[in-house]
Each structure stands twice: as C-alpha cells, then as structure tokens.
Amino acid sequence: MTKTPFNTMIHAPNRLQICALLESTKELEFHIIKEQLDVSDSVLSKHLKVLEDADYIRIIKKTEFTRQRTWLSLTSLGRKAFKSHLEELKRIVGKI
Amino acid sequence: MNNEKETINKEEAAATLESLASFKRDATKSFRMPLLLIMLISLSYSLIIFSYGMSEHGNMWALGALIGGAAFFIFIAFSVYTFRLLGIKVSVFPKGKKRIVNELVLAVIFGVIIIAGREFRLLGFEFSPHIAALIAGGLLAYLLYKYPTGEYMTMEKKND
Numbered sequence: 001m002t003k004t005p006f007n008t009m010i011h012a013p014n015r016l017q018i019c020a021l022l023e024s025t026k027e028l029e030f031h032i033i034k035e036q037l038d039v040s041d042s043v044l045s046k047h048l049k050v051l052e053d054a055d056y057i058r059i060i061k062k063t064e065f066t067r068q069r070t071w072l073s074l075t076s077l078g079r080k081a082f083k084s085h086l087e088e089l090k091r092i093v094g095k096i
Numbered sequence: 097m098n099n100e101k102e103t104i105n106k107e108e109a110a111a112t113l114e115s116l117a118s119f120k121r122d123a124t125k126s127f128r129m130p131l132l133l134i135m136l137i138s139l140s141y142s143l144i145i146f147s148y149g150m151s152e153h154g155n156m157w158a159l160g161a162l163i164g165g166a167a168f169f170i171f172i173a174f175s176v177y178t179f180r181l182l183g184i185k186v187s188v189f190p191k192g193k194k195r196i197v198n199e200l201v202l203a204v205i206f207g208v209i210i211i212a213g214r215e216f217r218l219l220g221f222e223f224s225p226h227i228a229a230l231i232a233g234g235l236l237a238y239l240l241y242k243y244p245t246g247e248y249m250t251m252e253k254k255n256d
Contacts, residue, residue, distance in 0.1 A: 006103045016112070020120050024245040025127075029183025036123050071185070079191070086116075092109035 007085040009054050014039060014047045019082040022057065022074040030070040048072065056081055127184060128244045129175050134237050137175070140167035142233030149213035149225025187246065195247070202239070206232060 010016055017037055022028060034044050051057040056078030060071045074082065104112070147160030179186055190199045213228025 011104075011112075013112075013115070016116060017119050020116055021123055024120070024124070024187075024247050025184055026187040027185035032183040036119075036126070069183070083192075086113075089109045089113050092104065092106055093113060094106065 005084070006088050007081055009050065010056070010081055010085045012047070012050075014043070015051060016085075018044075018047060018051065018072075019056070019074065019078065022072060023079065023082055027060075027071045027073040030072065033072065051078065054078075054081075124243070124245055124247075127179075128241065129179075131241075133171060133175055134240045137168065137171045137240065138233040138237035140164050140171060141236050142229040144168060145210050145213055145232045146225050146229035148210060149217055149228055190246065199246075205235070209235075 010019055014037055018033060021033055021036055030044070034041065037044060048057065048059065052059055055075055058073050058075055060073075062069050062071060141164070143164030144161050147157045147164055151157035151161060176186060176188075190196045209228050209232045213225045213232075216224035
C-alpha cells in the first residue's frame with residue numbers, strides 16, 4: 001500500500017470537523033457549521049479561509065428570500081484530501 | 097500555521113479518529129428529520145408496496161400505489177426543502193465508490209421486497225404484500241432515522 005502524506009492543513013481539529021461535516025452533505029450553511037463546532041464567527045472564518053486557500057472548500061454567498069446566506073461545500077480536491085488524511089490516520093493506528 | 101506537526105504518533109491518531117467519529121455521530125443526530133415526517137415517508141412507501149402487491153385488473157389497488165407514490169414524493173420534497181431552509185443541502189446522488197455500492201445494494205433489497213410481495217401473493221401466499229410493506233416501511237424508517245445523511249459506512253462503532 002502506498003503511504004499517503006500526513007495533511008497538516010486538514011489535521012487541525014476544527015478543520016477536520018468542518019471537512020467531516022461537509023463530506024456527508026452537498027452543501028451546508030455557515031451557521032450550521034458554527035453551531036456544530038461551537039466556535040465564534042471569526043474563528044470559523046479563519047479556518048474556512050485556510051481551507052478555501054488550499055482549494056479544499058467552495059464558499060458561495062447567495063441572497064435567498066432577501067436573506068444573505070453563505071453556503072459551503074467540499075471540492076473534489078478537498079474530498080480526496082480528507083479521505084487520504086483519514087486513511088493516513090488509520091494507517092498510523094494500524095487499522096489498514 | 098507553520099508550527100503544526102508534520103506527523104503524529106499512534107495514540108494521537110487513535111484519539112483523533114475517535115473524537116472525529118464521536119463528533120460525526122452527534123452531528124448526524126442533529127441532521128435527523130422529525131419522527132412524524134419519517135413515519136409519513138415510510139407509511140407512504142409501505143402503501144406503494146402493499147398496493148402494488150394487491151393490484152389486479154379488477155380492483156382499485158393501482159390507485160393506492162399512485163396515491164402512495166404521490167405522497168412519498170411530496171414528503172421527500174418537503175423534507176429536502178425544509179432542510180434547505182434550515183441550511184442543509186442533502187446529497188441526492190451518492191459520491192464515492194462505497195456510497196454508490198451501498199445505495200445499489202439497498203436498491204436491490206427494496207426491489208426484491210417489492211417483487212417478492214407481489215409474486216408470493218400470486219403463488220397463493222395471501223399475506224405476502226402485508227409482510228413486504230411492513231419490512232420495507234420498517235427498513236426505510238430505520239435507515240432514515242439512523243443514517244439521515246445516507247452515510248452507512250462512516251458511522252463506525254467505538255471499538256472498530
């Protein structure tokens with residue numbers, strides 16, 4: 001089995017949780033992730049910026065019913081990186 | 097971000113996987129749709145299977161299947177729309193090989209149940225549509241309750 005690299009970009013607990021949430025859905029709104037992670041807007045924005053800069057997530061701002069909504073989704077690169085990182089963690093533990 | 101470690105030891109990796117699994121379990125619970133909606137979706141699905149099993153040229157059960165089908169799609173559309181308003185867009189089409197395989201296996205299981213329900217009745221087992229509807233409705237309710245995001249593989253148990 002080829003060794004996948006340990007991804008420090010994703011490994012930070014909050015970023016790992018953001019990816020885990022986004023992996024199971026098509027898109028999530030900013031406030032849902034904020035509630036799940038129990039962090040402030042600024043902390044979440046900082047983590048999202050890191051993931052967005054790495055092209056792991058896509059951030060789309062839309063106005064729906066006169067309300068500004070921020071939708072987040074994993075890119076295919078992000079999905080792949082998250083999956084690889086989980087595999088690497090499992091490999092370290094000795095599960096695979 | 098430059099002070100992040102390049103790798104971790106076995107214990108840290110195990111703790112990370114465990115905390116991530118626990119986080120995902122809790123998050124999945126909050127994505128669960130209301131029990132009433134789960135019941136309505138399952139009942140309308142059961143009605144489709146039961147009506148299909150009972151339908152013949154001379155009876156009205158085909159109408160039951162049509163009503164069940166319409167109700168099923170209305171409830172599904174309602175749940176998708178409600179989730180969207182709440183800030184969750186669910187994946188309609190599975191992503192990843194494992195998810196696709198799981199969805200296909202489930203499609204085969206539900207297909208076998210619906211066909212068996214009708215065929216066994218035609219062979220003379222009168223209550224097969226009742227049993228098929230009960231199994232399919234129960235299974236669907238269980239899946240909607242236990243795996244609201246449709247991820248059947250990631251919900252690993254604590255000691256896996």
